[in-house]
Amino acid sequence: MTIPGSGPAATEPPAPVLLTEPAEGTPDVVVDLDALARAATRIAGGHGPIAVDTERASGYRYSQRAYLVQVRRQGAGTFLIDPVAVDDQVDPLIEALGADEWVLHAASQDLPCLADLGLRPARLFDTELAGRLAGFERVALGTLVELLLGYRLEKGHGAADWSRRPLPVDWLNYAALDVELLIQLREALEDVLGEQGKLDWALEEFEALRVAEPPPPRKEPWRRTSGIHSVRTPRGLASIRALWETRDGMARERDIAPGRVLPDSAIIQAASVNPADEQALLLLPVFKGRAQRRLAGSWMRALRAAAQLPKSELPDPAPPSDGPPPANRWADKDPEAAARLSAARSALHKIAEDHRLPVENLLQPDLVRRTCWQPPADVDADSVASALRAGGARNWQVGLTLDALTAALKTTAA
Numbered sequence: 001m002t003i004p005g006s007g008p009a010a011t012e013p014p015a016p017v018l019l020t021e022p023a024e025g026t027p028d029v030v031v032d033l034d035a036l037a038r039a040a041t042r043i044a045g046g047h048g049p050i051a052v053d054t055e056r057a058s059g060y061r062y063s064q065r066a067y068l069v070q071v072r073r074q075g076a077g078t079f080l081i082d083p084v085a086v087d088d089q090v091d092p093l094i095e096a097l098g099a100d101e102w103v104l105h106a107a108s109q110d111l112p113c114l115a116d117l118g119l120r121p122a123r124l125f126d127t128e129l130a131g132r133l134a135g136f137e138r139v140a141l142g143t144l145v146e147l148l149l150g151y152r153l154e155k156g157h158g159a160a161d162w163s164r165r166p167l168p169v170d171w172l173n174y175a176a177l178d179v180e181l182l183i184q185l186r187e188a189l190e191d192v193l194g195e196q197g198k199l200d201w202a203l204e205e206f207e208a209l210r211v212a213e214p215p216p217p218r219k220e221p222w223r224r225t226s227g228i229h230s231v232r233t234p235r236g237l238a239s240i241r242a243l244w245e246t247r248d249g250m251a252r253e254r255d256i257a258p259g260r261v262l263p264d265s266a267i268i269q270a271a272s273v274n275p276a277d278e279q280a281l282l283l284l285p286v287f288k289g290r291a292q293r294r295l296a297g298s299w300m301r302a303l304r305a306a307a308q309l310p311k312s313e314l315p316d317p318a319p320p321s322d323g324p325p326p327a328n329r330w331a332d333k334d335p336e337a338a339a340r341l342s343a344a345r346s347a348l349h350k351i352a353e354d355h356r357l358p359v360e361n362l363l364q365p366d367l368v369r370r371t372c373w374q375p376p377a378d379v380d381a382d383s384v385a386s387a388l389r390a391g392g393a394r395n396w397q398v399g400l401t402l403d404a405l406t407a408a409l410k411t412t413a414a
Contacts (some may be wrong), residue, residue: 006311013015013150014150016150016151016152017150017151017152018145018151018152018154019151019152019153019154019177019180020154020173020174021154021177022173022176022177022180023180024077026076026080026169026172026176026281027077027079027080027172027176028080028172029068029080029081029082029085029167029172030079030080030081030082030086031082031085031086032085032086033089033092035088036081036086036089036090036092036093037092039071039079039092039093039096039351040065040093040095040096041092041094041096042074042076042077042079043071043079043093043096043097044095044096044098045071045075045076046074046075046076046077047073047074047075048073048074048075048100048183049073049100049101049102049103049125049183049186050071050072050097050101050102050103051070051071051072051073051103051104051179051182051183051186052069052071052097052102052104052110052114052119052121052179053070053104053105053175053178053179053182054066054067054068054069054070054110054113054114055067055068055070055080055162055175056113056158056162057160057161057162057163057164058159058257058303059159059161059257059259060161060163060253060256060257060260061161061163061208061255061256061257062251062252062257062258063255063256064112064113065083065113065116066083066113066114066116066117066248067082067083067084067162067163068080068081068082068083068108068162068167068175069081069083069090069114069119069306070092070175070176070178070179071093071097071179072176072179072180072182072183073183073264074183078176078179078180080172080175080176081093083117084163084174088116088117088121090117090118090119091118092239093119094118094119094152096098096297097119099122099123100122100123100124101121101122101123101124101125102121102123102124102125103124103125103126103127103182103183103185103186104124104125104126104127104182105126105127105128105141105178105182105185106126106128106129106141107124107126107128107209107210108126108209111209111210111380112214121210122209123206123210124206124209124210125186125190125206126205126209127141127144127182127185127186127189128140128141128144129202129205129206129209129361130186130189130190130192130193130202131144131189131200132357132358132361133193133201133202133205133357133361133402134189134192134193134196135196135356135357141153141178141182141185142155143183143298144185144189145181146191148185148188148192149181149184149185149188151176151181153177153178153180153181154173154174154177155174156174157170157174157175157258160322178272187272187388188245194283196356198355200396201394201396203395204394204395205361205394208392208394219320220241220315220319220320221244221248221277222240222241222244223319225240225244225264225267225268226264226268227264227265227268228240228268229294230268230272231268231271231272232317233317234311234314234315234316234317235306235307235309235314236271236272236274237314237315237317238306238307238309238313238314238315239270239271239273239274239303239306239307240267240268240271241301241306241315242302242303242305242306243262243267243270243299243302244267244301246298246299246301246302247261247262247267250295250298262286262292262295262299263286265286266284266285266286266287266292269284269285269286270284270287270299270303271303274303274307275300275303277300278296278297278300281296281300281303282296285303287299299319321371323366323369323373324337324369324370324373324374327369328340330373332400334373335413336395336412336413337373338413339411339412339413339414340372340375340408340409340411341368341373342407342411343371343407343411344368344371344372344404344405344408344409346370346400346408347404347405347407347408348362348363348368348401348404348405350404351400351401351404355400362397362400363388363393363397363401363405365393367388367391367392367393368405370391371384371387371388371391371405371409372408372409375387375409376409379406379409379410380406381402381403381406384402384405384406384409385398385402388402388405
């Protein structure tokens with residue numbers, strides 16, 4: 001098998017085979033408890049790892065729930081399960097998946113909505129993460145399947161509204177194909193990682209991903225409004241916050257993606273213009289639509305509430321942060337820290353290149369910045385290793401980077 005970075009193959013590979021539907025035909029969707037019990041029995045009777053995927057409706061719905069769960073196992077076949085139709089009562093599936101290894105692609109996207117259903121893997125293999133560690137430049141599922149297995153998957157429905165019912169046949173084929181070759185891809189990637197001496201690294205990464213706690217809620221999620229950088233006054237930011245929170249409440253109540261209730265661009269424009277009344281608001285482009293005319297009163301109430309806030313309750317233009325300042329300010333704020341960070345980045349890039357790894361997988365950039373900004377009081381191998389492990393670094397990462405990072409942390413400004 002050709003390993004990334006080992007040079008071109010001696011002969012031109014054959015053209016990939018296009019797959020437009022599963023080899024066994026389009027599976028029926030499991031929509032009742034009896035069918036779920038039968039599917040679970042067949043899955044439990046299969047053998048080997050279990051390919052798992054989900055489809056959500058992120059661009060259409062507020063919730064990040066799974067609207068379809070795809071499962072495939074050797075000796076059992078492929079199953080498309082509608083958790084909504086069975087009121088999320090998937091106990092037979094939980095039991096069938098048991099303690100066997102799950103194979104997912106980009107598992108961090110699917111594990112949260114699977115956990116909401118009570119589905120949690122006892123062991124995990126993430127083919128996207130495996131591809132990154134193996135040094136592949138592109139790690140999309142279709143790319144890896146084509147490169148390693150010689151098949152091209154029919155794609156095109158990943159961003160569809162999977163809350164729609166009934167689901168079209170071509171969507172079902174797309175969903176089934178996402179798990180059709182996932183087990184074979186897992187085996188191919190395991191071979192590559194083994195040849196590169198990285199399999200133990202990957203297993204450690206998979207386990208860390210499997211047991212990771214969900215991130216805490218953002219303290220001020222409204223600050224992620226696209227275009228917010230163009231509004232610099234506390235009063236303008238208060239207007240953005242008020243509109244964002246009003247929109248979020250509507251979206252949550254109606255289970256609609258917030259951007260479909262009111263686009264970010266409209267929030268920024270209203271906060272920038274600060275219309276005096278509903279008539280002025282309705283002159284703004286997005287607010288001229290029929291839906292926005294019905295909601296104009298709600299938007300104006302939010303804007304007026306922001307306008308009446310006392311100065312003490314206005315948001316700070318600088319977003320709150322518990323970490324170091326942006327790296328481009330370090331040279332002015334702390335030249336010694338800037339020197340440490342420059343040395344660390346240079347050393348880590350060299351290690352990443354030598355091992356054909358993305359540098360962000362070698363060591364999390366945020367951890368590098370935090371450690372360089374505030375290193376241990378006494379910099380030595382033991383203290384740096386402790387700091388890295390406290391920041392979530394895995395054993396293989398510490399082993400590869402400890403010496404270089406310890407030396408970088410001793411760097412002084414010129």
